[in-house]
Amino acid sequence: MLHLALYTFGVLKSPLADPSPLTREFYDTGEAVYRRISQHPGYVARAEAAGGDKGMLFEADWGAWGEFAVPAWYGKGRTVETTALAATLSLWTDLSPAFDAIYTGLHREALNRRYDWFERTGHPSHACWWVSGGVIPTWQDGVSRLEHLHDRGSAPHAFTFHHPFAPDGSATRVR
Template structure:
């Protein structure tokens, strides 16, 4: 059975290494959100660097998730002291559980504060796509699909929760979100 891959990307207002209170708050909330999402029904896994170091993103060992990559529009630093981004790559059993995890509870509260921490770039900040069972998406997969979503309309190759597609490539709906003419999941 296919699984849902979800890639998120945001450009932070300040580097991850910044000791300012907002950066510390972002880390604290982020760690709590990851713990909660990891317990959510439908969650399978997410990319984690083998070293687990804060700020060590570029050059880290991401295992089967591949070499870390960023969209072409990211123009900030790439060292531990200058990196100013937050990115996630995760696998889910289906659209509904991923949508629920993102738009409810602690993660929803964090989303409500996103503009305290993230720049408004004019680019999409997430993309979804389907992968075959046993396939682990790579960072480059996420980047290429996010860039595709920015350049093109949502499609089975790269879509959002508001314009979702089923694994077979047909438009669908999640919890009432999506075009009314499509089938309900």
């Protein structure tokens, strides 16, 4: 059985530790979105750090998901005070449930506000790829796929929901 791996990455306009109302709003929305997505049909798992403190991305223990990594184009801080990014790594049973979770409901509402919170970087914000059942992708896998997608476009190795590929490598559509 195959699973869809999904890596998302965005550069925030201000550090996670910023006490401003906009940063708090992003955090509160994110926590609600995570709760909702984890209950969505087709959701398998996501990378969660032991402890889960705000901004403790680089120092955290991510277990089987590996050491936290970011794309080469991320040029902001890496300390608790300066980290200005949001990243997720998750597993899904298929394209359609993942697409539905991302582009409907509470997450869709958050996507509509993304430019309030995130910088426009000119880089893709997500990458998908297929993994064998039981395989846990690492943060470095996600970064590698996102960078590949940016450099070479959508392909079976790394693709988007808008230009997806089936597990056999053929172009497909999200149903």
